[in-house]
Amino acid sequence: MNTWENTMNLRKVTHIYKCDDMFLYEIIEDYKAAQSTEEKNEIFSSFCSSVWSCDNKRRTYKKTIHFNVNKDLLDTEPGQIFNTWSCIEYKYYISSTRDKNWRPIIRQNINNIYTRYFDKDVILGKEYMDLIKTPKRLYYEWISGVNMNAASVAGIIENSISQSEKVKLKLQKEKLTLSWNEYKKVVEEFLRRAFENSKLIEEYEDNKNIFTRLDFLTEDHFYVKYINRSLNGEIKKWEKRSCGLPQNSRKGYKHCKLCGIIIERSGNKKMYCDKCALTKERERKRKNAYKYRIAK
Numbered sequence: 001m002n003t004w005e006n007t008m009n010l011r012k013v014t015h016i017y018k019c020d021d022m023f024l025y026e027i028i029e030d031y032k033a034a035q036s037t038e039e040k041n042e043i044f045s046s047f048c049s050s051v052w053s054c055d056n057k058r059r060t061y062k063k064t065i066h067f068n069v070n071k072d073l074l075d076t077e078p079g080q081i082f083n084t085w086s087c088i089e090y091k092y093y094i095s096s097t098r099d100k101n102w103r104p105i106i107r108q109n110i111n112n113i114y115t116r117y118f119d120k121d122v123i124l125g126k127e128y129m130d131l132i133k134t135p136k137r138l139y140y141e142w143i144s145g146v147n148m149n150a151a152s153v154a155g156i157i158e159n160s161i162s163q164s165e166k167v168k169l170k171l172q173k174e175k176l177t178l179s180w181n182e183y184k185k186v187v188e189e190f191l192r193r194a195f196e197n198s199k200l201i202e203e204y205e206d207n208k209n210i211f212t213r214l215d216f217l218t219e220d221h222f223y224v225k226y227i228n229r230s231l232n233g234e235i236k237k238w239e240k241r242s243c244g245l246p247q248n249s250r251k252g253y254k255h256c257k258l259c260g261i262i263i264e265r266s267g268n269k270k271m272y273c274d275k276c277a278l279t280k281e282r283e284r285k286r287k288n289a290y291k292y293r294i295a296k
């Protein structure tokens with residue numbers, strides 16, 4: 001190999017598109033200006049590796065609902081019951097970043113979407129949280145003077161904790177199953193669509209009306225918002241698609257009471273997805289047949 005070839009090879013290697021230190025608007029500008037599909041692919045894949053290699057990884061941690069039973073009350077029967085329930089654990093997640101850079105901010109949103117839609121360990125629905133907060137709420141009612149005896153306290157707490165387990169199962173079923181690696185592929189599709197559909201700020205500036213409605217501080221802020229909004233919209237569409245539902249149902253959506261997948265809301269009576277409705281119907285018929293045989 002002569003020196004000229006060497007230099008060319010070196011240039012090829014060093015020319016790889018690197019976007020870690022670039023502004024997001026520069027990357028999108030480059031993408032828009034790219035002359036060939038190869039060039040677009042290179043910019044896009046560099047953008048993706050930059051997002052995936054970002055330090056802002058998805059993190060979950062144990063959080064507790066905690067309260068301290070007053071020392072003077074520890075010897076009382078209700079006090080002792082409250083004390084056994086004075087620390088209830090649940091899984092929480094890091095949902096925001098203070099970083100101002102586009103990489104951690106977009107990555108944070110990608111992490112959050114995964115946690116909300118797919119992580120069955122992180123259950124934070126209001127119904128569930130209210131139930132596991134019962135001992136704490138009750139304790140403060142008790143010390144503020146509401147009359148309670150040990151038996152009723154124990155009964156209410158045990159009830160709400162066992163109810164919370166049921167609600168947790170229900171909410172877990174409402175989440176779909178997708179591994180992080182599969183999710184990454186899905187997200188890359190969303191991001192690619194966002195890149196393809198993106199408009200440059202100049203295009204908005206032409207239209208004064210749209211321009212004044214946009215609340216952004218910097219150009220990068222504008223694109224970060226744009227990408228994150230696209231991701232939030234795409235995941236909703238994806239969820240419906242993967243459940244075989246129309247994208248824009250006027251009737252709205254709800255969850256199947258049995259398996260938890262989303263279904264179209266068609267009248268108040270519909271509670272189950274087609275599959276579960278069939279199972280339920282079979283169960284009902286079998287019960288009737290059994291009753292009929294007994295009656296005979």
Ligand SMILES: [Zn+2]
Pocket residue numbers: 256257258259260261272273274275276277
């Ligand atoms: Zn179902």
